[in-house]
Amino acid sequence: MGEVKKHDTPKVDQLKTGPWPSFVDDIYSYSEKHKKQACFDIMGQMELSYTNRETHWKHGGIVGVFGYGGGVIGRYSDQQEKFPAIWAFHTIRVHHTAGKWYHTSALKKLCDMWDSRGSGIVNFHGSTGDIILLGTVTDQLEPIFFDLTHQLHWDLGGSGSNLRSPACCVGKSRCEWALIDVQELDYELTMAFQDELHRPAFPYKFKFKFSGCPLDCVAAVARADMSFIGTWRDEIRIDQEAVRAYVRGELKPNAGAFSDRDWGPFDIKKEVIDLCPTKCMYWDENEQKLYINNSECNRCMHCIAVMPEALRPGQDTGIAILIGAKAPILEGAQLSTLIVPFMKVEPPYDELKDFIYKAWDYWMENGKNRERIGELIQRIGLNKFITEVMGLTPIPQHVRVPRDNPYIFWKEEEVEGGWTRDVAEFRKRHPA
Ligand code: HEM
Ligand code: HEM
Ligand code: SF4
Ligand code: SF4
Numbered sequence: 001m002g003e004v005k006k007h008d009t010p011k012v013d014q015l016k017t018g019p020w021p022s023f024v025d026d027i028y029s030y031s032e033k034h035k036k037q038a039c040f041d042i043m044g045q046m047e048l049s050y051t052n053r054e055t056h057w058k059h060g061g062i063v064g065v066f067g068y069g070g071g072v073i074g075r076y077s078d079q080q081e082k083f084p085a086i087w088a089f090h091t092i093r094v095h096h097t098a099g100k101w102y103h104t105s106a107l108k109k110l111c112d113m114w115d116s117r118g119s120g121i122v123n124f125h126g127s128t129g130d131i132i133l134l135g136t137v138t139d140q141l142e143p144i145f146f147d148l149t150h151q152l153h154w155d156l157g158g159s160g161s162n163l164r165s166p167a168c169c170v171g172k173s174r175c176e177w178a179l180i181d182v183q184e185l186d187y188e189l190t191m192a193f194q195d196e197l198h199r200p201a202f203p204y205k206f207k208f209k210f211s212g213c214p215l216d217c218v219a220a221v222a223r224a225d226m227s228f229i230g231t232w233r234d235e236i237r238i239d240q241e242a243v244r245a246y247v248r249g250e251l252k253p254n255a256g257a258f259s260d261r262d263w264g265p266f267d268i269k270k271e272v273i274d275l276c277p278t279k280c281m282y283w284d285e286n287e288q289k290l291y292i293n294n295s296e297c298n299r300c301m302h303c304i305a306v307m308p309e310a311l312r313p314g315q316d317t318g319i320a321i322l323i324g325a326k327a328p329i330l331e332g333a334q335l336s337t338l339i340v341p342f343m344k345v346e347p348p349y350d351e352l353k354d355f356i357y358k359a360w361d362y363w364m365e366n367g368k369n370r371e372r373i374g375e376l377i378q379r380i381g382l383n384k385f386i387t388e389v390m391g392l393t394p395i396p397q398h399v400r401v402p403r404d405n406p407y408i409f410w411k412e413e414e415v416e417g418g419w420t421r422d423v424a425e426f427r428k429r430h431p432a
Contacts, residue, residue: 004037007044011051030120038119038135041083048079063090063138065145068198071156072141088137089119092144093130093157095190098183099170100125106152113147127223128207129167130157155194161370162200166190168210169217177304178212179230179317180345186210188349189356202360203367213313214301220322220336225373226356227322227336232314235294236303242310243268243290253306272303318344319352323359323385324374334374337382339390341397355390362389 015024024043031039045056061074073091080087094110110131114120119135126132136144148154157165166189169175171182189208190197196206209220212230220227245251246266252259253266268290273281280296281303283289290310292303304311321343322336345352363373366380377385382399386392412418 004031004035004040006040007047009043009047012043012047027121034115034120036120037085038089039121041077041085042089042119042121042135045077045079045083045086048082057089061090063088063141065141065156068156069200070158070160070162070198073159074138086119086135089135090138090141092118092133092136092141093126093159093165094133094148095155095157095165096125096129096131096167098168098186098190099173100129101173106154109152110154113144113151117144117147126157128157128164130165156198158197160200161202161204162198162206163193163196163202164205164207165197166208166210167218169212171210171212175212175217176308177215177301177313179232179313180210180212180319182210182212182228182230184347185228185345185349185352188347189352192349192353193356196360202364204370204372206360206363206373214299215305220325222325222335224325224336225323226359227325229320229322230317231299231320231342232317233342234314234316236292236297236314237312238290238292239310239312240289243307244288246307246310247288251307251309255308272306275302276300277302318342321355324372324377326372326374331375331378334378336374337377338397339386339392341395358390 009024012024016022016028027039027043030036031043049056056078058076058078061076063074064070064072071093073093075089075091077083077086077089114122114133117136117140118133121134123132123134133144145156148156166186168182168186169178171178171180173183186208196202206226207224208226208228209218209224210228211218211220214229214231216227216229220229242251246253247268249265253271268283273283276297277300278296278298280293282291282293284291294314299313301313304313319340319342320338321340323339324334325336326334340355343351343355359373363376367373367376368379371379380389383394386394386398
């Protein structure tokens with residue numbers, strides 16, 4: 001490799017100081033080692049952006065691989081003469097594994113490929129979940145895709161108006177609260193909907209996320225159009241002796257999560273009973289026994305998280321399905337709203353796939369251009385979405401509170417006499 005041209009980057013260099021791992025240090029030490037002009041040019045352009053306080057990427061960029069309509073985010077520098085090695089700096093989304101477990105042999109292969117075909121810079125991982133390969137030129141896209149598919153047996157992730165790469169929490173792989181096998185579910189649905197992921201057919205983007213329990217470690221309720229969250233419908237399992245061990249101070253509350261500060265000795269009343277959102281717990285001091293009125297429990301996980309060795313979720317497990325989360329643009333931010341309080345899920349997940357197709361079929365026909373499903377629900381109304389689109393019966397759990405305005409639509413067939421009225425008839429009883 002020839003000589004590289006380095007740029008002066010005094011502002012960027014300040015970010016080498018301080019205790020947090022410095023991305024500047026990382027990129028510079030990598031680019032020194034590999035003599036990567038693209039990395040030096042990136043830092044040069046960043047310095048310029050810090051000085052001008054504006055981005056130096058041109059608007060948009062449409063690149064990709066044959067057969068697919070997404071997976072690559074094209075971008076071009078608007079300072080191509082100053083920074084020729086990043087004239088193009090496309091980003092490739094590579095589909096991550098469910099739960100993000102990797103073997104070093106796979107990562108090494110990926111790095112070897114990216115060292116030779118790209119900038120060497122990555123993002124582990126993008127917010128949606130993908131492995132992000134940051135920066136390469138157009139000519140390298142097909143060779144990269146060939147290497148990924150033929151050597152690593154990895155595929156691209158999603159981008160555009162399609163199903164994006166689904167993601168899940170670590171689930172049963174190392175969490176005792178996982179109520180469903182989110183990794184398997186994530187994998188199975190990802191494979192089932194490959195076509196929807198690679199070739200955009202939707203009015204806008206659509207995301208799946210799977211959390212094994214209501215603690216929602218993958219933030220499904222905020223970051224996925226369809227949020228799948230593990231839950232249970234029987235009783236919380238109580239090991240009374242372990243509860244007493246917490247009370248006696250032999251076990252650390254929250255598995256020691258707060259041990260960096262002195263919060264005083266564990267007080268079960270203050271830290272569990274009084275914090276239960278539904279006030280359905282009772283600690284009998286005399287009996288030294290914990291009672292839970294499970295019919296009032298809303299499965300918030302608080303008591304279980306405080307006393308993980310004493311309390312375990314129930315064993316009749318399934319998922320809750322919530323729909324509609326999105327960021328503010330256009331109509332305001334939304335968290336997903338509850339549509340199905342409980343569904344049993346087992347491979348091959350046919351009931352779940354039918355449910356998904358039902359929502360998609362309607363949204364694909366009726367969604368406006370660049371309208372997220374959450375906005376479609378806002379537009380047509382939750383009632384219509386639940387009843388007419390999904391074919392479900394409305395239940396009190398579908399709302400937090402009933403409506404407080406009286407602007408209620410009735411269907412004509414629900415109203416005796418219908419809508420057709422004769423004003424002359426009315427005038428006979430009520431002269432003008
Ligand atoms: C002043 C208030 C807020 C600001 C300035 C703000 C700003 C942002 C920005 C800049 C992004 C990144 C957009 C992108 O990458 O395309 C974002 C993403 C997002 N925001 Fe906000 N936001 C605000 C409030 C909220 C609220 C209240 C919610 C939810 C109730 C929310 C939910 C989200 C979600 C779900 C994403 C997408 C995250 C992802 O894709 O991983 N935001 N927000
Ligand atoms: C027992 C009979 C009625 C009661 C108790 C009643 C009560 C009310 C109340 C509480 C408001 C809301 C006021 C506000 O929040 O600012 C209102 C608004 C209004 N009412 Fe009535 N009303 C009655 C009959 C009528 C009738 C007979 C008419 C017309 C023929 C009428 C026309 C209106 C209009 C035009 C408004 C304003 C609506 C709006 O701002 O969008 N009301 N009424
Ligand atoms: S969401 Fe629940 S099951 Fe998944 S990792 Fe977090 S605590 Fe465990
Ligand atoms: S899970 Fe939450 S609502 Fe249920 S008993 Fe525990 S603290 Fe109360």
